[in-house]
Amino acid sequence: MTAIENQITQLEAELENMPLKEALALVAKRFPAEVAFSTSFGMEDQVITHIIGKNKIPMKVFTLDTGRMFNETYEVWSTTANVFDLNIDPFYPDAQEIQNFVNQRGINSMYLSVENRKECCRIRKIEPLKRALKGVAIWVTGVRAAQSINRQNFKLFEWDEAFQLIKFNPLMHWSDQDVADFIHQNNTPYNKLHDQGFLSIGCAPCTRAVQFGEDARAGRWWWEDSKKECGLHETKVMADITDPELTQQNDIHS
Ligand code: SF4
Numbered sequence: 001m002t003a004i005e006n007q008i009t010q011l012e013a014e015l016e017n018m019p020l021k022e023a024l025a026l027v028a029k030r031f032p033a034e035v036a037f038s039t040s041f042g043m044e045d046q047v048i049t050h051i052i053g054k055n056k057i058p059m060k061v062f063t064l065d066t067g068r069m070f071n072e073t074y075e076v077w078s079t080t081a082n083v084f085d086l087n088i089d090p091f092y093p094d095a096q097e098i099q100n101f102v103n104q105r106g107i108n109s110m111y112l113s114v115e116n117r118k119e120c121c122r123i124r125k126i127e128p129l130k131r132a133l134k135g136v137a138i139w140v141t142g143v144r145a146a147q148s149i150n151r152q153n154f155k156l157f158e159w160d161e162a163f164q165l166i167k168f169n170p171l172m173h174w175s176d177q178d179v180a181d182f183i184h185q186n187n188t189p190y191n192k193l194h195d196q197g198f199l200s201i202g203c204a205p206c207t208r209a210v211q212f213g214e215d216a217r218a219g220r221w222w223w224e225d226s227k228k229e230c231g232l233h234e235t236k237v238m239a240d241i242t243d244p245e246l247t248q249q250n251d252i253h254s
Contacts, residue, residue: 008157008166015170016156021051023170027138028059034137035168036060038129039088041076041191042201043179044142044171050188053084059140062089062132066124067098068203072193079189091128098123108205114224117206124203133163143169146176 001009015023028035037052037059039045052059063077081088101123110117133139143154160167171179183190193201197209200217210219 004159004166008159011157011166011168012155020047020170021055021057024048024051024057024059024140025055027140027168028057031138032058034135035140036062036133036136036138037140038132039063039142040202041073041080042142043183043190043194044144044174046076046080046188046190047171047174047179047182048140048142049080049084049086049088050182050186053080053086060089060136061086062091064125064128064132065090065092066203067093068124068205070191070193070201070204070207072191073201076189076191083189089132091132093124093128097127110206110221111223117221117224130163133165136165138166138168139163140168140170142171143167144171144174144179146174 011027015026018026037048039049039061040063049061051057052061077088080086101119105116105119106112110120139160145154154169154172156169156172158167158169159165182188191198191201193209197211198207198219199210200220201207202220206221208219208222
């Protein structure tokens, strides 16, 4: 077993049944200045932000502003920053790259091909994410197993091959109801689009409300027959690296 695998196994055993607040505080203390939480202001991200903000847990909080987000998302961003007196560090696409892309392929070219869509995601999300995660050892995310079938193989802690760091998914085992209960019981700010049938909220051109019974990711890139992932959480879990099904999962999520 490698040193990283050992570290992941130990973290998993230590934090598996720890309450969210204590788990986030412990990770922040153990990896000072090397832990970062990425938020896209979805319900689960708001749970984590609430805990970090209310308890002043020393952890960098950042978001990827793609430039194509819903106004409701900017509203919840602003409200959250004010309510918790919290800086949410924005990362933007490279100006020249996105200018070239739009000039060459068009402002809504994501509808024309998967290649265009992936290139748009690369410029607006993946490249800024690389910058945001520079120097980060532990990446905290709001990923949950219940969000989609693709995410059921994710773990509490896992090695992210793409970004060469440990990913911590503290809400991995939370249900939809757990998240909704937390938000309502704690009066946590949330994106009002959730009240209109939007479960997973990304960029405005690529997100729509879902029908009753559809999984949370069904409203993302709905015109594509793909795994509904954009590349942000592409992961090969070290413990499962020999599993051919997993190692073929080279597509991602946001
Ligand atoms: S989700 Fe859509 S608009 Fe946003 S970066 Fe990806 S393709 Fe572009």
